[in-house]
Amino acid sequence: xxxxxxxxxxxxxxxxxxILIMPVLLMPLIFVLSFTGAFVSLTRVEGYGTDNVFxxxxxxxxxxxxxxxxxxxxxxxAEDIENGFFDRLLLTPGSRVPILVGTxxxxxxxxxxxxxxxxxxxxxxxxxxxxxxxxxxxxxxxxAGMASAFCLLGLAVVYRFRTMRSMILIxxxxxxxxxxxxxxxxxxxxxxxxxxxxxxxPVTNVLRFARQxxxxxxxxxxxxxGLVALGAMVAVAGALAVHQLRRLAA
Amino acid sequence: xxxxPKRLAVASRGPNSEHPTVNAGAATGLRLAGxxxxxxxxxxxxxxxxxxxxxxxxxxxxxxLAAVYTHQFTRAxxxxxxxxxxxxLDFVLPASLVQSVSFGATEAxxxxARDIENGFFDRLRASPCTRLPLLLGRLCGAVVVAAAKGILIIAIxxxxxxxxAGGPAAAVVLVAAAxxxxxxxxxxxxxxxxxxxxxxxxxxxxxxVFTSIFMSSAFFPTxxxxxxxxxxxxxxxVTWIIDPVRRLILEGWSWSDVGQALAVPLVISAVTVxxxxxxxxxxxxxx
Numbered sequence: 001x002x003x004x005x006x007x008x009x010x011x012x013x014x015x016x017x018x019i020l021i022m023p024v025l026l027m028p029l030i031f032v033l034s035f036t037g038a039f040v041s042l043t044r045v046e047g048y049g050t051d052n053v054f055x056x057x058x059x060x061x062x063x064x065x066x067x068x069x070x071x072x073x074x075x076x077x078a079e080d081i082e083n084g085f086f087d088r089l090l091l092t093p094g095s096r097v098p099i100l101v102g103t104x105x106x107x108x109x110x111x112x113x114x115x116x117x118x119x120x121x122x123x124x125x126x127x128x129x130x131x132x133x134x135x136x137x138x139x140x141x142x143x144a145g146m147a148s149a150f151c152l153l154g155l156a157v158v159y160r161f162r163t164m165r166s167m168i169l170i171x172x173x174x175x176x177x178x179x180x181x182x183x184x185x186x187x188x189x190x191x192x193x194x195x196x197x198x199x200x201x202p203v204t205n206v207l208r209f210a211r212q213x214x215x216x217x218x219x220x221x222x223x224x225x226g227l228v229a230l231g232a233m234v235a236v237a238g239a240l241a242v243h244q245l246r247r248l249a250a
Numbered sequence: 251x252x253x254x255p256k257r258l259a260v261a262s263r264g265p266n267s268e269h270p271t272v273n274a275g276a277a278t279g280l281r282l283a284g285x286x287x288x289x290x291x292x293x294x295x296x297x298x299x300x301x302x303x304x305x306x307x308x309x310x311x312x313x314x315l316a317a318v319y320t321h322q323f324t325r326a327x328x329x330x331x332x333x334x335x336x337x338x339l340d341f342v343l344p345a346s347l348v349q350s351v352s353f354g355a356t357e358a359x360x361x362x363a364r365d366i367e368n369g370f371f372d373r374l375r376a377s378p379c380t381r382l383p384l385l386l387g388r389l390c391g392a393v394v395v396a397a398a399k400g401i402l403i404i405a406i407x408x409x410x411x412x413x414x415a416g417g418p419a420a421a422v423v424l425v426a427a428a429x430x431x432x433x434x435x436x437x438x439x440x441x442x443x444x445x446x447x448x449x450x451x452x453x454x455x456x457x458x459v460f461t462s463i464f465m466s467s468a469f470f471p472t473x474x475x476x477x478x479x480x481x482x483x484x485x486x487x488v489t490w491i492i493d494p495v496r497r498l499i500l501e502g503w504s505w506s507d508v509g510q511a512l513a514v515p516l517v518i519s520a521v522t523v524x525x526x527x528x529x530x531x532x533x534x535x536x537x
Contacts, residue, residue: 023457026457027457030457030460030461030464033465033479034461034464034465036479037465037475037477037478037479037480037482037483038464038465038469038470038475038479038483039326039469039470040474040475040476040477040479041326041329041331041470041474041475041476042326044329045325045326045328045329168307172307172310172311175311176314179314179315179318180318184322185322185323185326189322189323189324189325190321190322190324191321191324192321193321194317194318194321194322195321
């Protein structure tokens with residue numbers, strides 16, 4: 001009940017002020033246009049995995065958008081803390097966890113906006129779906145999961161530092177984890193330390209899971225590592241957020 | 251120590267202001283403007299120094315991007331049509347520098363908007379301060395920070411093995427071009443600050459700057475792009491600055507490249523700063 005009320009409040013806020021969604025929508029669109037335009041010739045390099053640059057970059061841009069959506073969701077809590085609304089929430093009886101779950105659900109819902117925007121623009125650019133409609137399902141699952149994970153991570157930081165400024169930490173973390181993955185090129189294109197980091201970066205597995213339907217058929221061997229990575233990220237970030245929320249409420 | 255309108259007024263009277271009858275005739279308008287610009291430049295640099303947390307992402311992010319691209323585009327540099335380079339790091343140096351200075355480029359406008367919002371600008375207007383330093387002070391502050399960032403970025407690239415074929419003089423041109431670009435972007439920010447008096451409006455120019463860097467030859471040569479994106483990139487002034495600078499780094503010294511690398515941002519700077527001066531004059535004469 002509390003969780004759905006908080007999620008609904010966030011969505012109503014967006015409906016009332018659509019301008020709030022513009023940065024979350026614009027940045028991934030800029031990314032997809034820039035990356036597909038600038039790096040189109042990468043598809044001519046042997047082993048790239050696809051001859052259509054949109055099929056590679058669209059998922060990456062959508063995931064970037066999801067990270068922004070997650071950070072944005074946590075930012076609303078930072079705003080609530082700064083203007084005193086969060087203190088009033090803490091005065092209400094009952095468990096604190098629904099407050100956190102509601103914000104996470106809001107972020108996951110919010111992530112569908114940039115994901116849809118990126119997919120539509122990519123479709124205009126020539127995006128194909130060799131994996132069929134299920135390819136779209138994997139992208140939406142992956143982006144909702146990424147938004148949830150980064151929202152929870154953002155909440156952990158916000159509950160700890162209680163300021164909007166602290167969100168820069170999560171933005172840097174989000175940007176870095178996306179760039180240090182197979183976002184723009186396959187892992188066998190990388191060398192040195194980047195190859196080692198991208199291999200252990202959970203975002204790489206999430207990208208493989210989300211992108212598989214754009215490169216070929218969906219397979220279980222590509223699916224389960226991505227789902228495990230998403231689950232692990234949400235679980236770890238959630239545990240951190242719950243811990244910091246309890247400290248804040250104590 | 252920050253600069254108050256009172257300090258600025260004292261500065262405008264000169265170091266021997268206790269003997270105004272002796273010095274009043276000697277103090278020219280140009281000298282006054284210089285002293286006041288210096289005072290406001292100092293204030294601007296001190297403000298940046300006190301908020302290093304805002305400056306650091308502008309250095310770290312471009313370096314991270316350069317490091318990542320260097321390790322992921324090792325096969326891309328072998329594509330036919332890609333400039334001959336030992337490493338992508340050599341290719342991406344101008345892009346990293348432009349990206350780094352662009353992060354703080356709107357600061358000149360943001361600071362001015364902040365001063366308008368909090369009333370400091372009105373206090374400056376009430377002081378015996380000439381008009382031009384109100385703009386130039388902030389721009390010079392941004393220039394000092396940009397030059398420091400430029401030198402740091404080039405030093406880090408050199409440490410990691412980048413070679414500048416044009417020699418140290420080319421490195422100086424690289425920093426100069428970046429500084430001129432900061433003046434161009436800063437001037438635009440000041441126009442917006444004067445017209446709107448809002449920091450938020452000035453900050454809104456950042457995505458524009460960010461996009462114009464990505465939609466240029468900053469990270470990939472335009473001859474390897476295609477379609478509408480290639481046309482946009484080739485018509486983008488950022489490409490006109492980056493391409494000659496890149497040739498200075500990869501191919502060696504060329505006066506025509508130096509001319510283009512400096513002339514393009516210089517012309518844009520002249521336009522945006524003139525627009526800022528006109529906007530300021532209109533604002534002051536209308537109030």
